[in-house]
Amino acid sequence: MINSFDPAQAHGLDPVIEQLLKRRAKVLGPSYKLFYEKPVHFVRAEGVWMYDSHNTPYLDVYNNVPSVGHCHPHVVEAVSKQMALLNTHTRYLYDTVLTYAEKLIATFPEELANVMFTCTGSESSDLAVRIARCHTGNTGIIVTENAYHGITAAIAEMSPSLGEGVALGSMVRLVPAPDAYRAGDKDVGDAFAESVEAAIADMLRHGIRPAALVTDTIFSSDGVFSDPRGFLVKAVEAVRRAGGLFIADEVQPGFARTGDTFWGFQRHGVVPDLVIMGKPMGNGLPIGGVVAKPELLTRFATTARYFNTFGGNPVSTAAAMAVLEVIEAESLQKNSLVVGEVLRAGLRDLAKEYPVIGDVRGAGLFIGAEFVKDPLTKEPHEELAMHVVNKLREHNVLISASSPLGNVLKIRPPLPFTADNAAYFLDILADVMAELSKTTGVRG
Amino acid sequence: MINSFDPAQAHGLDPVIEQLLKRRAKVLGPSYKLFYEKPVHFVRAEGVWMYDSHNTPYLDVYNNVPSVGHCHPHVVEAVSKQMALLNTHTRYLYDTVLTYAEKLIATFPEELANVMFTCTGSESSDLAVRIARCHTGNTGIIVTENAYHGITAAIAEMSPSLGEGVALGSMVRLVPAPDAYRAGDKDVGDAFAESVEAAIADMLRHGIRPAALVTDTIFSSDGVFSDPRGFLVKAVEAVRRAGGLFIADEVQPGFARTGDTFWGFQRHGVVPDLVIMGKPMGNGLPIGGVVAKPELLTRFATTARYFNTFGGNPVSTAAAMAVLEVIEAESLQKNSLVVGEVLRAGLRDLAKEYPVIGDVRGAGLFIGAEFVKDPLTKEPHEELAMHVVNKLREHNVLISASSPLGNVLKIRPPLPFTADNAAYFLDILADVMAELSKTTGVRG
Numbered sequence: 001m002i003n004s005f006d007p008a009q010a011h012g013l014d015p016v017i018e019q020l021l022k023r024r025a026k027v028l029g030p031s032y033k034l035f036y037e038k039p040v041h042f043v044r045a046e047g048v049w050m051y052d053s054h055n056t057p058y059l060d061v062y063n064n065v066p067s068v069g070h071c072h073p074h075v076v077e078a079v080s081k082q083m084a085l086l087n088t089h090t091r092y093l094y095d096t097v098l099t100y101a102e103k104l105i106a107t108f109p110e111e112l113a114n115v116m117f118t119c120t121g122s123e124s125s126d127l128a129v130r131i132a133r134c135h136t137g138n139t140g141i142i143v144t145e146n147a148y149h150g151i152t153a154a155i156a157e158m159s160p161s162l163g164e165g166v167a168l169g170s171m172v173r174l175v176p177a178p179d180a181y182r183a184g185d186k187d188v189g190d191a192f193a194e195s196v197e198a199a200i201a202d203m204l205r206h207g208i209r210p211a212a213l214v215t216d217t218i219f220s221s222d223g224v225f226s227d228p229r230g231f232l233v234k235a236v237e238a239v240r241r242a243g244g245l246f247i248a249d250e251v252q253p254g255f256a257r258t259g260d261t262f263w264g265f266q267r268h269g270v271v272p273d274l275v276i277m278g279k280p281m282g283n284g285l286p287i288g289g290v291v292a293k294p295e296l297l298t299r300f301a302t303t304a305r306y307f308n309t310f311g312g313n314p315v316s317t318a319a320a321m322a323v324l325e326v327i328e329a330e331s332l333q334k335n336s337l338v339v340g341e342v343l344r345a346g347l348r349d350l351a352k353e354y355p356v357i358g359d360v361r362g363a364g365l366f367i368g369a370e371f372v373k374d375p376l377t378k379e380p381h382e383e384l385a386m387h388v389v390n391k392l393r394e395h396n397v398l399i400s401a402s403s404p405l406g407n408v409l410k411i412r413p414p415l416p417f418t419a420d421n422a423a424y425f426l427d428i429l430a431d432v433m434a435e436l437s438k439t440t441g442v443r444g
Numbered sequence: 445m446i447n448s449f450d451p452a453q454a455h456g457l458d459p460v461i462e463q464l465l466k467r468r469a470k471v472l473g474p475s476y477k478l479f480y481e482k483p484v485h486f487v488r489a490e491g492v493w494m495y496d497s498h499n500t501p502y503l504d505v506y507n508n509v510p511s512v513g514h515c516h517p518h519v520v521e522a523v524s525k526q527m528a529l530l531n532t533h534t535r536y537l538y539d540t541v542l543t544y545a546e547k548l549i550a551t552f553p554e555e556l557a558n559v560m561f562t563c564t565g566s567e568s569s570d571l572a573v574r575i576a577r578c579h580t581g582n583t584g585i586i587v588t589e590n591a592y593h594g595i596t597a598a599i600a601e602m603s604p605s606l607g608e609g610v611a612l613g614s615m616v617r618l619v620p621a622p623d624a625y626r627a628g629d630k631d632v633g634d635a636f637a638e639s640v641e642a643a644i645a646d647m648l649r650h651g652i653r654p655a656a657l658v659t660d661t662i663f664s665s666d667g668v669f670s671d672p673r674g675f676l677v678k679a680v681e682a683v684r685r686a687g688g689l690f691i692a693d694e695v696q697p698g699f700a701r702t703g704d705t706f707w708g709f710q711r712h713g714v715v716p717d718l719v720i721m722g723k724p725m726g727n728g729l730p731i732g733g734v735v736a737k738p739e740l741l742t743r744f745a746t747t748a749r750y751f752n753t754f755g756g757n758p759v760s761t762a763a764a765m766a767v768l769e770v771i772e773a774e775s776l777q778k779n780s781l782v783v784g785e786v787l788r789a790g791l792r793d794l795a796k797e798y799p800v801i802g803d804v805r806g807a808g809l810f811i812g813a814e815f816v817k818d819p820l821t822k823e824p825h826e827e828l829a830m831h832v833v834n835k836l837r838e839h840n841v842l843i844s845a846s847s848p849l850g851n852v853l854k855i856r857p858p859l860p861f862t863a864d865n866a867a868y869f870l871d872i873l874a875d876v877m878a879e880l881s882k883t884t885g886v887r888g
Contacts, residue, residue, distance in 0.1 A: 020537045027545040029558035030745035041537035044530045080524035086488050087728035093464045093485035101471040114473035119563040119730040126596045152570045153598035165747030284531035286563040286730035286754040301474035303609030310730040
């Protein structure tokens with residue numbers, strides 16, 4: 001895992017943290033990984049700040065789940081109120097789930113008129129793929145080379161970023177992400193569509209018909225690819241020509257994060273057949289969903305009984321409703337647009353000074369800054385990216401990294417991140433770069 | 445679906461309900477099903493009572509998710525407090541998840557020493573099966589004929605109760621549930637073990653090696669089979685001899701419901717290799733988990749990266765902690781044992797009067813009452829069971845039904861159900877039976 005704590009390399013940790021690590025290893029077992037060379041222990045959080053047990057504040061420039069800010073009072077109040085009133089399931093009638101579904105659907109193009117609720121992005125991916133396979137009668141799935149769509153068995157086998165220990169499904173094909181930084185003179189959208197067409201041809205040669213192209217619309221785990229706008233159009237046309245659907249994974253880009261549009265797919269001028277949602281939907285309360293063109297649900301509804309016990313429960317939907325209300329009331333989509341630009345401008349200034357920052361990209365408050373050994377060869381510099389991530393953590397600033405090698409800084413703060421927060425982050429990043437240029441020979 | 449609302453048969457519904465149905469069909473689409481001939485609309489709930497929009501109370505004799513009672517103040521307070529303080533993920537250190545994991549693990553036999561958190565029972569099943577396949581290197585799964593273990597793609601294909609529209613996996617084998625009511629002179633445990641052995645033999649003949657036998661330890665969807673105690677022992681031995689594991693699905697029987705033990709498997713004197721948890725764990729807040737023998741996690745942890753974003757978050761684990769505290773503080777396991785006995789005794793008295801109640805069984809507050817056309821032939825009487833379920837709903841009492849045909853009343857109230865609640869329920873059920881004996885010729 002990128003930016004993973006290695007217990008074997010741990011020296012001089014705080015005794016409180018040592019104790020927590022021991023307890024954790026004993027009860028949670030070996031699958032649980034922590035961030036950072038020196039793990040962080042949090043006891044409270046508010047807005048864009050998290051606090052450790054010494055009451056030291058950390059600026060959160062990473063977490064997209066507490067999307068409208070940690071512990072936002074409007075979400076806390078909505079959940080507390082609903083918890084005390086009613087929490088049940090969708091086999092009875094209640095208002096919350098309908099009011100929220102209506103408000104959510106209103107954020108989508110009109111073709112996307114139905115929603116089914118789940119509890120996580122993984123459950124949403126799993127359901128969307130089941131629906132796509134049921135509707136098309138096909139099984140083939142195309143994803144990008146370092147895609148991550150979730151951790152159920154069916155979705156893990158189409159999430160190559162989980163590594164070679166998790167086998168890809170025999171009906172899964174991988175295509176390179178639309179990477180403008182390394183595209184050269186080639187049109188990014190054309191190249192992406194050609195890769196998708198080649199994947200379809202290979203599938204058909206093996207007797208597999210395509211059910212869906214599934215992509216994160218900002219390619220979060222591939223390294224954050226946002227532009228040029230429209231690069232999805234031809235690939236989507238290609239998969240539809242072959243009888244497949246386009247499933248937009250909005251778990252990371254969705255809910256106003258990309259700034260200029262509410263959903264990531266809207267930046268590219270395409271209307272997906274199915275949309276997957278999760279992480280930021282309830283600001284941390286588990287809720288996910290699949291939004292669909294209604295006609296795609298007909299066959300699934302008549303053949304496959306689907307009931308998600310907690311899916312759409314009153315408490316999770318109350319949280320999700322509060323999230324939409326805060327996004328509106330605090331103009332967070334606009335904030336994402338404006339502060340995102342401030343961050344990218346600052347990063348580009350820094351890149352002029354430090355050519356190891358080979359590329360700065362992204363949309364709204366979802367930003368990738370790619371570290372390379374040489375701006376000409378563009379050879380990834382993952383060690384430096386990890387140094388930066390861990391140095392920032394020492395300066396009480398939280399980010400992490402993305403891409404197959406982990407050489408792209410993933411800058412993805414809660415949406416109420418202000419221009420002042422951005423300036424603070426950029427100052428500290430500049431200090432870290434200056435420090436690293438002395439100690440590790442990063443060219444200044 | 446058993447006890448499903450059929451819009452085509454709906455006449456004379458409350459206009460408020462008509463309106464909700466329309467909104468629901470428009471935004472949630474065709475997969476969403478409601479309970480009852482006349483759906484119920486709830487606006488609040490407390491303890492074992494749910495209230496509709498006319499403030500009419502309904503006695504809840506069905507819902508196991510609000511396990512310690514609807515909107516229990518201790519759970520509400522724990523969630524509200526934690527929501528305002530910190531909600532994050534397990535890649536940072538925080539206390540709640542460890543304190544809860546330790547308290548949870550303490551309820552298990554000492555071999556079961558690790559827990560991994562998910563958000564739903566389905567995710568727990570999916571993870572447990574992934575771990576079992578990874579550890580054993582085998583793929584075969586044995587489940588009962590009407591099993592339900594969840595709705596992810598991988599688990600739907602081993603959940604035959606979803607119906608023939610959902611194909612079983614090619615590596616899945618079905619065995620009859622251990623049904624003492626229809627066992628005749630045969631020992632139930634011997635018969636169950638023989639079925640499992642036959643399934644293993646058939647798998648091996650097809651080149652499939654068994655990864656696991658997976659059973660709900662009270663066989664909820666098969667029709668509620670609880671006794672004789674120990675009927676799992678030989679089947680578990682059989683699957684282990686063949687190199688497979690035993691996975692106990694405790695989503696329904698777990699968390700003190702079966703009365704005499706905290707976990708359903710404990711009634712049978714077996715220690716599972718993996719345990720699946722969900723529904724009642726957080727009293728409605730989405731949380732699930734897999735408890736495992738630590739050695740089973742080693743290979744999975746080194747080959748498969750698994751991170752569940754919301755799994756084990758501070759808010760869900762605070763809810764789950766409060767649930768364990770209420771179970772202890774209010775002696776709910778003992779209550780389940782005592783009131784369960786009262787209910788079964790009352791049902792058995794009623795069965796003397798109405799021989800169509802062919803069998804009354806269960807443990808603690810998980811009870812099945814089986815309707816048959818004739819106590820000698822034991823031919824299932826699903827129409828009558830549906831009549832009873834819907835008549836009870838007209839009398840503002842909530843239950844539903846189980847078994848392949850739906851002829852078994854599923855009586856499974858929140859755990860604080862009192863002896864008075866039981867008497868009230870039995871009185872109304874007696875009235876309903878009397879009424880039905882007049883109108884439908886049920887023999888009195």
